[in-house]
Amino acid sequence: MAFQREKQSVSASELLQAIADGEDIHLSQCTITGPLDVNRLFQPEEKFQIDKLQLLETESRKTLILSQPMVFDKCFFEENTVFGCPWSQPDSVAVKFESDVIFNSSTFKAQARFRNAQFCGIAGFDGCNFGGVVTFKAAIFHKDAKFRTAGFSGYCLLGDADFRASARFTNTHFAKGANFSGVTFRDSTDFDGVYSSSRAVPAYDSVSFGRQRYGEDESFWRFIKQSAQEAGYYHRAGECFYNERRARLRAKLYGPNYDLLSFSKKLLRRVAAVRLLPELVFGSLLFGYGERPVRVLAASALIILLCAIMYAQPGALVYRHGDAEPSLLQGLYFSTITFTTLGYGDLYPSPHGFCRILSMAEAVAGGCLIALFVVCLAKRFSRG
Numbered sequence: 001m002a003f004q005r006e007k008q009s010v011s012a013s014e015l016l017q018a019i020a021d022g023e024d025i026h027l028s029q030c031t032i033t034g035p036l037d038v039n040r041l042f043q044p045e046e047k048f049q050i051d052k053l054q055l056l057e058t059e060s061r062k063t064l065i066l067s068q069p070m071v072f073d074k075c076f077f078e079e080n081t082v083f084g085c086p087w088s089q090p091d092s093v094a095v096k097f098e099s100d101v102i103f104n105s106s107t108f109k110a111q112a113r114f115r116n117a118q119f120c121g122i123a124g125f126d127g128c129n130f131g132g133v134v135t136f137k138a139a140i141f142h143k144d145a146k147f148r149t150a151g152f153s154g155y156c157l158l159g160d161a162d163f164r165a166s167a168r169f170t171n172t173h174f175a176k177g178a179n180f181s182g183v184t185f186r187d188s189t190d191f192d193g194v195y196s197s198s199r200a201v202p203a204y205d206s207v208s209f210g211r212q213r214y215g216e217d218e219s220f221w222r223f224i225k226q227s228a229q230e231a232g233y234y235h236r237a238g239e240c241f242y243n244e245r246r247a248r249l250r251a252k253l254y255g256p257n258y259d260l261l262s263f264s265k266k267l268l269r270r271v272a273a274v275r276l277l278p279e280l281v282f283g284s285l286l287f288g289y290g291e292r293p294v295r296v297l298a299a300s301a302l303i304i305l306l307c308a309i310m311y312a313q314p315g316a317l318v319y320r321h322g323d324a325e326p327s328l329l330q331g332l333y334f335s336t337i338t339f340t341t342l343g344y345g346d347l348y349p350s351p352h353g354f355c356r357i358l359s360m361a362e363a364v365a366g367g368c369l370i371a372l373f374v375v376c377l378a379k380r381f382s383r384g
Contacts, residue, residue: 001021001023001024002023002024002025002026003015003018003023003024003025003026003027004026004027005026005027005028005030006027006028006029006030007028007029007030008030008031009030009031009033010027010030010031010032010033011032011033011034012032012033012034012035012036012037012079013034013040013046013048015027015032015036016036016037016038016040016041016048017048017049019038019066019068019070020041020048020049020050020052020053021049021052022052022053022054022067022068023068024068024069024070025068025069025070025071025072026071027071027072027073027075028071028073028074028075029073029074029075030072030075030076031075031076031078032075032076032077032078032081033078033079034078034079035079035080035081035082036077036079036080036081036082037080037081037082038064038082038083038084038093038095039082039085039086039093041053041064042062054066054067060091060092061091061092061093061094062092062093062094063093063094063095063096064093064094064095064096065096065098066095066096066097066098066099067098067099068099069099069100069101069102069121070097070099070100070101070102071100071102072102072103072104072106073102073104073105073106074104074105074106075103075106075107076106076107076109077106077107077108077109077110077112078109078110079109079110080110080111080112080113080132081108081110081111081112081113082111082112082113083095083097083113083114083117084113084114084115084116084117084135085113085115085116090115091116093116094115094116094117094118095114095116095117095118096117096118096120097117097118097119097120097121097123098120098121099120099121100121100122100123100124101119101121101122101123101124102122102124103124103125103128104124104125104126104127104128105126105127105128106128106129107128107129107131108128108129108130108131108132108134109131109132110131110132111132111133111134111135111154112130112132112133112134112135113133113134113135114135114136114139115135115136115137115138115139115157116137116138116139117136117139117140118139118140118142119139119140119141119142119143119145120142120143121142121143122143122144122145122146123141123143123144123145123146124146125145125146125147125150126146126147126148126149126150127148127149127150128147128150128151129150129151129153130150130151130152130153130154130156131153131154132153132154133154133155133156133157134152134154134155134156134157135156135157135158136156136157136158136161137157137158137159137160137161138159138160138161139158139161139162140161140162140164141161141162141163141164141165141167142164142165143164143165144165144166144167144168145163145165145166145167145168146168147167147168147169147172148168148169148170148171148172149170149171149172150169150172150173151172151173151175152172152173152174152175152176152178153175153176154175154176155176155177155178155179156174156177156178156179157178157179158178158179158180158183159179159180159181159182159183159203160181160182160183161182161183161184162183162184162186163183163184163185163186163187163189164186164187165186165187166187166188166189166190167185167187167188167189167190168189168190169189169190169191169194170190170191170192170193170194171192171193171194172191172193172194173194173195173196173197174194174195174196174197174198174202175196175197175198176198176200177196177198177200177201177202177203178196178202178203179202179203180202180203180204180207181203181204181205181206181207182205182206182207183204183207183208184207184208184210185207185208185209185210185211185216185217185220186210186211187210187211187216188211188216189209189211189216189217189219189220190219191219191220191222191223192219194219194223195223195226195227196223196226196227196230199230199231199232200227200231201224201227201228201231201233201236202223202224202227204220204224207220212247212250213250213254214250214251214254214258215247215248215249215250215251215252215253215254216247216251217243217247218244218247218248218251221240221241221243221244221247222240222244224236224240225237225240225241225244228240238290238291238379238380239291241289241291242288242289242291242292245283245284245289246284246289249276249279249280249283249284252273252276253270253273253276253280254269254273255269286299286372287372287376288376290375290376290379290380291376291379291380292376293373293376293377293380296369296372296373296376297373299369300339300366300369300370300373303339303362303365303366303369304332304335304336304339304362305332305335307331307335307338307339307358307359307362308328308331308332308334308335308336309328309331310331310355310358311330311331311332311334311335311349311355311358312326312327312328312330312331312332313326313331314326315350315352315353316331316349316350316353316355317330317331317334317347317348317349317350317355318347318348318349318350319346319347319348320345320346320347320348330347333347334347334349335362338359338362338363338366339362339363339365339366340366340370341363341366341367
């Protein structure tokens with residue numbers, strides 16, 4: 001049996017009773033009047049018939065199991081839409097949707113609360129407009145979660161949500177910010193075109209990506225970077241830029257659909273990825289894409305010290321008028337002036353052995369690393 005309406009005004013009480021009776025919900029271009037709050041089902045004064053309602057109850061929580069599919073196509077919700085717990089009792093009620101739940105192109109004028117909800121089927125919120133606070137905190141999405149082109153006029157709470165399949169937020173608009181703290185993205189993610197019109201940077205502490213090795217987090221970090229830049233948090237924007245570029249490099253190393261390739265094609269793709277070795281070594285590990293100047297200093301100090309040890313060997317250096325007495329301090333002095341291409345002319349590498357080759361290589365490395373360090377500093381202090 002299905003509860004079907006099209007282009008009608010439907011009371012929330014009538015809809016809640018249909019949900020409690022286990023009827024399939026198919027509404028198209030309807031207006032839902034009154035608060036659509038599942039907590040009303042348990043209030044004696046409401047007098048709902050809940051004999052057919054599947055309910056798991058423990059000492060601390062009630063879990064409503066809604067096995068029917070629900071489709072709300074281009075509907076308008078006038079008041080709060082609550083498929084979760086009250087604000088005052090944050091873990092008292094949870095809703096488990098066992099079938100697909102589709103709200104595509106619907107408008108939520110007030111709050112929309114899905115805290116602790118479990119979406120066992122597809123969760124479709126494409127094109128939705130949320131006028132008030134929205135919460136999916138601690139929600140679990142077992143299949144695809146779709147929020148493409150959605151508009152969040154109020155604050156969006158997604159903390160501790162678990163996306164076990166793909167999560168699509170393409171071209172979504174967060175007007176007052178969002179909270180992604182503790183969110184787990186286990187499969188592919190898409191944040192291309194997502195933007196925030198406020199100066200509030202989305203919270204992203206402890207966010208994790210199950211397919212991070214394939215660069216699935218690239219678009220997420222690009223979104224956070226752009227939000228941080230517009231808000232004036234340039235250091236945070238730099239960190240997100242670093243994460244974005246690393247994700248992009250991983251995406252190029254593996255390429256699209258890497259898991260679906262045969263062993264031979266995977267091997268060929270890894271061989272082809274050798275061309276990315278300079279970017280991996282210099283761009284990511286050494287340079288940190290301009291966000292890790294300390295790494296350049298550490299590499300410089302290491303080269304100077306290693307070369308100093310080689311120059312401290314007997315016969316490695318000569319004075320202008322004779323052999324130099326070998327010592328680590330002497331080698332460190334010559335290594336430093338060679339690395340910085342200063343060269344006082346009082347010491348020379350020995351014409352015998354490999355010291356001349358070593359000094360040439362150190363001078364080239366010094367010039368490159370000094371230039372990299374200057375670029376790092378210029379990049380970090382010229383933002384804004």
